[in-house]
Amino acid sequence: MFAPDDPLAPAGPVFAEPWHAQTLAIADALISSGHITAADWAETLGAALRATDAAGRADTSETYYGAALTALETLTARNTLVSAADLLLRKQQWIAAYRQTPHGKPVMLDPG
Amino acid sequence: MASFKSEEVAAIHRHLHSHLPSDPALRVKALESLAIEKGLVTAETIDSWIEAYRDHIGPKRGAAVVARAWTDTDFHARLMDDAAEAIRDFGFEGSATGHLKAVENTSDTHNLIVCTLCSCYPFSLLGMSPSWYKSAEYRARSVREPRKVLAEFGVDLARDIAVRVWDSTAELRYIVIPQRPKGTESWDADRLAGIVTRNSMIGTDRDLTLETC
Incomplete structure (x- = not known):
């Protein structure tokens, strides 16, 4: 409707x-x-x-x-050249970065 | 007691991770960061696109084109002949308007635009499409029962007015040129543009009112 x-x-x-x-x-x-x-x-x-x-x-x-x-x-x-596996791995890296970053601080990917 | 403690620990855990973005937001972050690293896109391109479509590009562009067509017979002829070329006068060419066709309402014909496949739309001319345009219901029903869909939008078409439904594709998009309302003969293009609604350029609105938006 x-x-x-x-x-x-x-x-x-x-x-x-x-x-x-x-x-x-x-x-x-x-x-x-x-x-x-x-x-x-x-x-x-x-x-x-x-x-x-x-x-x-x-x-x-x-x-x-x-x-x-x-x-x-x-x-x-x-x-x-960005594969589905690359995307999944990068998502996991972002999740780890969010979990390791204190609330209120900018979330950055670990350069290593 | 053990169960209470485990619930407490779970609550603390949820609180600590409450700033974790949603799954699709994380998937987009993954995609965007990798696409930038691999040189497929730049952060500046993404940011400027979002700013443009969030804050600047909207149906006022299409309304300006319609108003010019109503007041300039030469432009009207060029618009009906090759709309993609004509809108270059305004600098409105861009995303999804490489091939654009203008279809004009008359006293005995009404035009309605849809994309039955996905959501093809002349973004650089009308801005982001409304959510109903992207819905499965609109994409299916506007072809099957256009008069009923139009009635729900408040457009009750007389039986002797034909409906033409145009199915947009990646290669060809459409804009409806609504009829100029009576009583606007002395109006200039700027004033006319103020009464042209977004929906009238999709075809889910027909009789424009003289109240300036």
């Missing part, structure tokens, strides 16, 4: 979460630099959206951006 925009409603933020914006920004940058094509992006995002639909995920922005992130990871692993 849709509804017309309420012109009196305060404008909401364009992106609900920073990672939503970062996902689309990285995708657009990789398209602009030629590492992925716009057609590949549309096809892979479409497949990820169909998969979320088939899995019965709620039809929300969070689900959409989750599918966009999955599509971006798929294309990065397929078209660049």
Whole structure:
């Protein structure tokens, strides 16, 4: 069920979460630099959206951006030297960095 | 007592790690940091894209193009012939508008834009797409039952008005040129741009009101 925009409603933020914006920004940058094509992006995002639909995920922005992130990871692993294993390892490194950093301090990756 | 202590320890553990970002946020951090290290993207490119789409690029761009088309017959002709080329007058070319087609509403035709595959949209002209545009429900129903979808958006189309649904792709995006409302004959382009809504340029709004946004 849709509804017309309420012109009196305060404008909401364009992106609900920073990672939503970062996902689309990285995708657009990789398209602009030629590492992925716009057609590949549309096809892979479409497949990820169909998969979320088939899995019965709620039809929300969070689900959409989750599918966009999955599509971006798929294309990065397929078209660049960054593999799925690299992504997983780097995520673990970020988790370790967050756990080792006192609250309020900037979180940095261990250069080693 | 042992179970109480284990719950207490778990609570302390949760508190200590409560600043850990969500799983997708961590996956994006991993992707972004690796992409920068490998030279696939730069931090400046990512940051400037986010700032542009968060704070600057929005449907006012499309509204300026529509208002020019209403007031400048030469521009109107160029826009209908090759919209991607015409919007270069404004410097609005960019993400996802390499191939752009303008489709014009008339008294007997209404145009509606969708991307049934994913969420293709003329970002550099209209800004980020609304969340409903990306929803599975809109992507499926706007093709299957466009009049019903339009009615839910508050657009009750008379039976003798035809609906044309345009399915966007990575190669070709669309913008709807809504009809200029009666009573605006003396208005200049700036004033006209103020009444053009985002939804009217997607096709989920039709009769524009004369109240300036």
